[in-house]
Amino acid sequence: MRKQREIRLTDALITLFCFGIMIFLAVLRWDMTPHIPMLLGCIAAAAVSLARGCKWSLIQQGMVESIAQSLESIIILLLISVLMGVWIQSGVVPAMIYYGLKVMAPSIFLPCAMVITSAVSMVVGSWGSAGTLGLALMGISQALGIPAPLTAGAIISGAYVGDQLSPLSDSTNLTGAVIGVSVFEHVRFLSPVVGCSYLLALAGYFLAGLHYRSGTAETIAENTGAFLSSISSTFSLSPLLFLPMILLIFCILRRVPAILGISAGILSAGVLGALMQGSGLSALMRAAKEGYVGTTGNSMVDRLLTAGGLDAMMPSISLIIIAMMFGGILEKSGQMRALTAPVMRLVHSLTGLTGAVVLTSILSNVTMPDQYVAVALPGRMFRGEYDRQGIDRRKLGIALSGGAIATSALVPWNTCGSFMAGVLGVPTLSYAQYAFFNLSMPVLAMLAMAAASRKGRPLQQQGGKAA
Incomplete structure (x- = not known):
């Protein structure tokens, strides 16, 4: 039997080169989703591993173990897709949009735009x-x-606060799956950094909006x-429809397991849907499986409300499974270690390690242009x-x-x-120059880790609890 030879950096770079070329061509030239290119990347990684004498049983073990680590996130995503369909059918999401637009003030339009978009993105995504x-x-x-680039920023x-x-x-759940931490725990730990970035962005938009205060409430209403x-x-609206969202937030703060918290959000919305929208069990079950289909007659509103359902989440779930397969092959075969070794020789602090992850992620967004890849690979x-x-x-x-x-949204x-x-x-x-939240997040991530790092101590001496 052929003995496995040590995986070299050049072997791992061959895998990444093949993977990057396939992703680049599929996404940019052929306008495809990254599913099949990532699957081909798994084949390339396995081929390189086999060529270096790695046993197939070891490669397969890496794929299976890696997928197993993401099963909790996959279950959560399945429940989330159900929740989205039920929340729209029950009027929860329409109520959030309706009342959010109602309270918008012309004098603070830009910060209002960010706040409202961030609230809606928490449910329907960026x-x-x-x-x-x-x-x-x-x-x-x-x-x-108000200039269009400033408003778009x-x-x-706001849209990326939800992400x-x-x-x-799905991107939050993918991050949790990749690092092996429950999604609620990841969100709680990340919240202070996101909160600081959010407040900085709001302040920036407030200051920028001072130059455009001539608008009227009638303009917004029109x-x-x-x-x-x-x-x-289309919907019977009431502030009571915020209860499922409040319940979900309460579950997050009380450290209720994610599966139980999301299930509570589904059931509470189902009850409200039956009481306030007259939705029968069959309509709620159909929205849970197939998603809600907007029928308001307004094409923009219908596009916004046509979402959710198990069927709509299957592409994201399959992509997560393939991404975890790819990572499992690289990790088990030693290719991952070959890639990180040269970088780690230059890193001597937690701040440096954070910088390496941030820069590698940005580079992934540039060279392998898909957010999922930029999360999963680094x-x-x-x-x-x-x-x-x-x-x-x-x-x-x-x-x-x-x-x-x-x-990811800053790369054309x-x-x-x-x-x-x-x-x-x-x-x-x-x-891009006006997307203040997106621009500040990498910087604040670095600053947060610099604050957490023990000054003057080498990385190997740092404490901390591994998940």
């Missing part, structure tokens, strides 16, 4: 909130005379009238190093959130940057 509610806000800003900043903090977000009337004519690359140094893996989650998720050829530019009608490089 793409859903920016591609629908964001369009309405772009129309209002035009009427108020505020919308995108960072919402336990309903631009949102059709939007609001479509919602109010996360698996550096996870073992965090364990070896006895550093809490939740700190890796902060680095990935700041480097991978926040910056990344799937996120391309989508945002397309739906908002503003070039990526034009709005």
Whole structure:
């Protein structure tokens, strides 16, 4: 039997080169999702491992063990897809949008745009909130005379708060799966960094908005009238519909297991849907399985509300499974260790390690233009190093959130940057300088880890609890 030879850096780079080329061509040239390229990446990683004498049983073990680590996140995503469909059917999401737009003030339009978009993104995600509610806000800003790039920056900043903090977000769940931490625990640990970035962005938009205070409430009402009337004519609205969201937040704060907390959010919304919308059990079950389909007659509102359901979440779940397979092969074969070894020779502090993760994540967003890849690949690359140094893996989650998720919308050829530019009608490089939240997250992630690091101590001597 052939003896396994040591995996070299060049072997791992061959895998990454093949993987990067396939992702780049599929996403940018052929406008495909990254599923099949990532699967081909698994084949390339396995082929390189086999060529170096690695046993197939070891490769398969790596894939299976890695997928097993993500099963809790997959179950949570299944429940989240059910929750989204039920929340829309029950009027919870429509109520959030309706009351959010109602309280918007012209004098603070930009910070209001960020706050409202961030609230909606906590449920429907960054793409859903920016591609629908964001369009309405772009129309209002035009009427108020606010530059489109500035408004787009505020919308995108708000949209990516959900991608960072919402336990309903697929990217948040992917980060939790990659670092091996429950999604609620990841959200709680990340919250202070996101909160600081959020407040800085709000302050920036407040100051920027001081130059555009000539708008009137009538201008906003005129631009949102059709939007609001479509919602109010379809759903029976009441502040009581915020109860499922309040219950979910309470569960997060009380450290209730994610599966139980999300289940409570589903059941409470189902009861409200039956009482306030007259939704029968069959309608709620159909929304849970197939998602809610908007029928308000307003195309923008219908696009926003057509979401949720188990069926819609299957592409995200399959992508997570494939991403974990890829990471498992690299890790078990030794390719991951070969990739990180040269980097770790240059790193001597927690701040340096955080910087390495952030820079690798940004580089992944640039060269392998998809947010999922930018989370999964660097996360698996550096996870073992965090364990070896006895550093809490939740700190890796902060680095990935700041480097991978926040910056994906700032790269013009990344799937996120391309989508945002397309739906908002503003070039990526034009709005990027005004996406204050996205720009500040990598910096604050570094500063947070610098504050946590013991000054003057080498990385190997740092304490901390590994997950």
